[in-house]
Amino acid sequence: MSQKGKPIDDPATEDPPYLQPGSIVEVNHEDNVCPRARYTAIIMERATSTNDKRYVVQFTNLYQDRNSGTKLSKEYNSVDIRPLPPPQPPRKFKVGDIVEAYFDDGWYEGKIDQVLDDDRYIFRMSSMFLLFGVNQLRLHRTWLNGNWVPPLDESELAVEEEDSTEKMMESETDNAEASKAGTGNILEESDQKTKEKEEEFSEGAHVEVTNIDGDGSNPAWFAATIVKPVGNNRYLIRFETLRTEDDTGFLEKEMDSLHIRPPPPHIPVPDQFKMFDxxxxxxxxxxxxxxxxxxxxxxxxxxxxxxxxxxxxxxxxxxxxxxxxxxxx
Structure with missing residues (x-):
């Protein structure tokens, strides 16, 4: 009590450094595809609600209105916010490792299903499989009681000391560009390639092509062979499963490279599927x-x-x- 008989308010609890306005963080933003996805955001302010553990953040790569450039702002509980992890140097992963893959402007949690050549990996998330280069993967870590679990190793601590948030944001930008590179074909490597290589298929190559008839709401992929290129990134292909109407041979069709992809790598089929897979x-x-x-x-x-x-x-x-x-x- 003060000398005038009025209570003295307790000092407000000080936020940790990563929750201060202007700090760059990662937020567990619920996603229809994967609930364990994290996106980079900036702490704007404490929320005005009565709960003092909520904060308003503005995402760096998610938009309320992309046409106007208005970025998405939203209120989150502090348990859904963590510091920006330090940059991680590329590392070798093994089958079963729990990792996070950078795609579509966020980090998605999953595990390594297969190890391929040239530092490429099959990443499994629920019943989906995606192909990523090593630069789009990082070891999964949890922020628990002010520490990273598993803890950072010496090489990562050295990077954390000498690196800055600006460099981390540059890394996020590079990852964003890499994740959007390519034709959008499934199981396509996320590492950037030149447009010429993406659209280049040799005569006789086995590929898969997607149907482009109708409204495109129910696409399928068909095995085919490249007969020959015809110019302007278009190819004459021969289906391996579809025959002509008079059944005299396999159907041939001219298609552009955006509807052609290499055959997906072999992925073992489980002994049993379950409902909702x-x-x-x-x-x-x-x-x-x-x-x-x-x-x-x-x-x-x-x-x-x-x-x-x-x-x-x-x-x-x-x-x-x-x-x-x-x-x-």
């Missing part, structure tokens, strides 16, 4: 996106819903894990 079904000669609606009693057959809501009964051998970028799934 996102998969692809071999149907009418192509691979179509679908969801397991029901596992039938003999465990070797399923009912699946296609993207156009048609229901289809299929065998286990006609299914494969869905393979695609986050944008496509």
């Amino acid at each position: 996102h998969v692809e079904v071999l149907y009418k000669g192509g691979w179509w996106k679908c969801v397991i609606a029901e596992v039938l009693p003999d465990d070797s057959k399923y009912l699946v819903f296609l993207a156009n809501y048609d229901k289809l009964e299929c065998k286990h051998s006609d299914l494969r894990p869905r393979q695609g970028t986050i944008d496509e799934n």
